[in-house]
Amino acid sequence: MGNGGNGHDDGPQIHGEGRGSQRHENESRARDENVLRARLEKLTDALAAQHREERETALDSQERETSSGAPGNVLSLAFRVMSEFVAAVLVGTALGWGIDRLAGTSPTFLIVFLLLGAAAGFWNVYRIGTEKLGAERK
């Protein structure tokens, strides 16, 4: 920004060219300074851009590692969904069977808890889904 203002100041000096050696020297020094400053600014900008880029790629790769982007993570997610669902159904069934055995009411609780287990399985899967969404929104 400051550079732009300086460039503007330069305008009248260029018009007064050829007035004297002193003037000429001053002007050329100012121009040199301006050129140097412009180069410095350009370099700073380039450095900042590079830094930003580096940080972005680092963030990107970190995100790719942690979010569901990588094939390995998709695989583990699929396996997780499956095992959570199956485990809930199994636990529900086992609970129902156990209660039936203790209370002698076979097969009432087995059926009830089988259904509850299936519902818990869906609930587990739903929770994994919302958890993933939440992580992505973060």
Added chain:
Amino acid sequence: MAEENPMDPIHQFAIKPIVSLHPFGIDATFTNASLFMVVVVLGIAGLMIFGTRSRALVPGRLQSAAEMAYEFVKSTFDMAGVHGGTRFFPFVFSLFLFVLFSNVIGLIPYTFTVTSQIAVTGALALLVIGIVVVYGFVHNGAGFLRLFVPSGVPVALLPFIVPIEIISFLSRPVSLSVRLFANMLAGHITLKVMGGFVVSLLGAGFFAILAPLPFVMAIVLTAFELLVAVLQAYVFAILTCVYLNDAIHPGH
């Protein structure tokens, strides 16, 4: 059957006693599984002790590995958002390293995969859930039971929701242990079957020209198993973090 025995894919999971021990009538026989658990623990201890010995500013290979392991688990731990649960970090770190080392050491031929035994993964999962339950009740008192009563649910639905939540909670150790155990078991059986194919094709006269196919498959599967081994350790650690988070902050 007897001549097929060397190619039996289940054979590798057999527990063989090394030193028979029966103190106080308890069967504490030192088996090949115990041996490899010791190997795993020694491996972890070796990595950490020798890796952190020099404490160089520019880390060597071993120190780099130790630091990477620490930073990886630390970032996972922070990402899972276990707020106010830093005291559990050593537990999660040890758990992750134990599972990781068991899985990876088990991939070396002629070794025994500790995590392919459901007794081991089940014990680990029960340890996690036990800590969740005990710490949950100690930290929150009866408030821990809010875990089973989600907020914002109409009272009329509670008789259905509460059993579902309880089953869902009880299914956690099951899924945690079965997932790790099944992944390791299935992976090693697949590898063994592929290797068996190579051997039987080589002995099948003309069809020996097909032998490279399962051989290539076995190589690809070995790489894949390495991925699964690391991934399952990661999944085990991150789910432990999620469950611990429930113990610290019940009522989601």
